[in-house]
Amino acid sequence: MQVNSTMKISVDKEYDGKYYVACCTNVPGCYVQSESSGSLNNDLQYALEVYLKNCVQRNQPFPNEQDRPVIDVRIRFEVLSSAQLIKIMKRYNYHVDYQDPTSVLLLNSEFPFNRIHIPNTEDISPLIIRRIFGRENTLVVGKPYLQLKTSAS
Numbered sequence: 057m058q059v060n061s062t063m064k065i066s067v068d069k070e071y072d073g074k075y076y077v078a079c080c081t082n083v084p085g086c087y088v089q090s091e092s093s094g095s096l097n098n099d100l101q102y103a104l105e106v107y108l109k110n111c112v113q114r115n116q117p118f119p120n121e122q123d124r125p126v127i128d129v130r131i132r133f134e135v136l137s138s139a140q141l142i143k144i145m146k147r148y149n150y151h152v153d154y155q156d157p158t159s160v161l162l163l164n165s166e167f168p169f170n171r172i173h174i175p176n177t178e179d180i181s182p183l184i185i186r187r188i189f190g191r192e193n194t195l196v197v198g199k200p201y202l203q204l205k206t207s208a209s
Contacts, residue, residue, distance in 0.1 A: 063104075067096060068183055075181040083107065084124035085172040087184045099158075103173045106159050116169060125170040127188060132195045136185060137178045145172070 064081040075089045078096040086107050088099040111118050127148055133140075138160050142152060145162050150172065153163035157176060164170035172188060174180060186194045 065100070067093065069093075070181050070183055075183070077181050077183040079187065080104065082121045084119055084121060085170065085188070087172075087174055087187060089175050089177070089181045089184060099175075103159060106154055106161055107171060107173050110154060110161055110163070110171065114168060119169055119171070123169055125164065125167075125172060125188075127190075128193065129189060130193045130195075131185065131189050132197055133185070134197050135178075136180050138174055138176045138180060141174060141180060141185075 063083070065078060066081050067076060067078045069076050075091060076093045076096055077087065077089045078100045079087045080100065083104065086100075086103050088096060088103050090096050090099055108118060127145075129148065131144070142150075142160065142162065149165045149167075150162040150170075151165060152160060153171075154161040155176060160174050160176045162172045162174070174184060174188075182194070182196045185196075
């Protein structure tokens with residue numbers, strides 16, 4: 057699979073400048089991160105291949121942006137590894153369906169069309185965590201510039 061013009065690619069640089077995060081906004085739950093923007097395209101292409109291969113193996117259509125998983129849970133963390141995120145996601149019926157040294161693909165047991173691809177790392181970008189759980193449900197502690205801002209009324 058080639059990342060092409062029909063894919064809506066979103067690239068963001070983390071607030072502290074440590075990681076670049078990329079996803080295809082029309083492929084729900086597929087995230088990658090890198091310390092350099094140069095490798096993001098290859099990383100994203102590989103993630104999409106893992107995602108597509110899983111769909112084909114399960115004889116399921118490739119999802120569209122309306123199939124985005126919704127996980128309405130509050131999460132507070134300082135640093136979150138893929139292993140820790142896997143443990144959290146198990147509580148919400150996700151299990152590891154594919155894993156290699158760079159990638160983890162989680163699949164929802166109750167809704168097998170819901171997949172989440174994350175990097176296999178000791179430090180998942182807070183931007184990815186916010187995309188999975190939603191900005192309003194995510195609080196990064198120990199990094200004041202990443203915390204959610206609230207206004208006093």
